[in-house]
Amino acid sequence: MLKFERILCPIDFSEFSIKAYEYAYSVAKHYQAKLFVEHVVQPLTIAYPYYSFPMPASDMYLDQDVEARKRLQEFARRYTRNGLQPELVVQKGLLPEGILAFADQKKVDLIVMGTHGRQGFDRVTLGSVTEKVLRKAHCPVLAVRKPAHDFINSQQGEDPVQLGKILFCTDFSDHAHRALNYALSLAMEYAADLTMLHVLDDVGTADFQEEGKKAALLELERPISADARNWCSIQAEVRVGTPYQEIVKRALELQTDLIIMGVRGRGALDLALFGSTTHRVLQLGSCPVLAVHV
Numbered sequence: 001m002l003k004f005e006r007i008l009c010p011i012d013f014s015e016f017s018i019k020a021y022e023y024a025y026s027v028a029k030h031y032q033a034k035l036f037v038e039h040v041v042q043p044l045t046i047a048y049p050y051y052s053f054p055m056p057a058s059d060m061y062l063d064q065d066v067e068a069r070k071r072l073q074e075f076a077r078r079y080t081r082n083g084l085q086p087e088l089v090v091q092k093g094l095l096p097e098g099i100l101a102f103a104d105q106k107k108v109d110l111i112v113m114g115t116h117g118r119q120g121f122d123r124v125t126l127g128s129v130t131e132k133v134l135r136k137a138h139c140p141v142l143a144v145r146k147p148a149h150d151f152i153n154s155q156q157g158e159d160p161v162q163l164g165k166i167l168f169c170t171d172f173s174d175h176a177h178r179a180l181n182y183a184l185s186l187a188m189e190y191a192a193d194l195t196m197l198h199v200l201d202d203v204g205t206a207d208f209q210e211e212g213k214k215a216a217l218l219e220l221e222r223p224i225s226a227d228a229r230n231w232c233s234i235q236a237e238v239r240v241g242t243p244y245q246e247i248v249k250r251a252l253e254l255q256t257d258l259i260i261m262g263v264r265g266r267g268a269l270d271l272a273l274f275g276s277t278t279h280r281v282l283q284l285g286s287c288p289v290l291a292v293h294v
Helices: 015-031 057-079 097-106 120-125 128-136 174-190 206-221 226-231 243-254 268-273 276-284
Strands: 006-010 034-041 087-092 110-114 141-144 165-169 193-200 233-240 258-263 289-293
Touching (some): 097 110, 097 128, 128 141, 174 193, 174 226, 193 206, 206 233, 233 243, 258 276, 276 289
Parallel strands (some): 193 233
Antiparallel strands (some): 141 289
């Protein structure tokens, strides 16, 4: 079974970071993985033109670094549960380059990040840093926003996240097949209910669509082993319509805790579109989304 061994959770000390850390901590604890908690201190020239520093640049940058370490230690002390101690890392550099470089250096298996989840026009951007990491990371990225239904467990020493319902979305491509491995692993690890969903385009006659549904159901069931069903509940569903709309709708109906999807590739066109369906679900979905790159 697929396992996570190294997990990275970038922190900016916002409420969105807190939510992401809860997920990162839970997955790390379940898989007994190494958890890195990183904060990137950006150069002061981003905030000030070179001629207007309120104090010598070197002193200010050093103070910023020291303060970041103190805040990161306090963050970990406040939100870490019993049984797992993360490695705290303060990096100097640019965002998101610092996050991506550290992930490559440590060969992490998963990046967990918070998204703002704003309403209206701002929501389309996802948060520029998170979106850039989603586009460029060489490993899966779990984008976490506050779920429509909050199930975070606040009791000391308990698992902070209970993943009871997982929605896996597939178009039967290679990247979706890779994402299925993650869906099965997480569903088995959390003993969750796993719904596997394929959406057919709304074209053709009713008989044509019915035949398509039957074929898709068989394809959904085909790669699932009997052993997986011993560890979690699995059901297959086929719907007709616009894929991202049906995925978002079904996640709400099921009160899904996590959506898992594949991202097509890393070519120029794919990165520009970011896989239109995946991107829209990230924008509009009601729960965290695990995006799995090929």
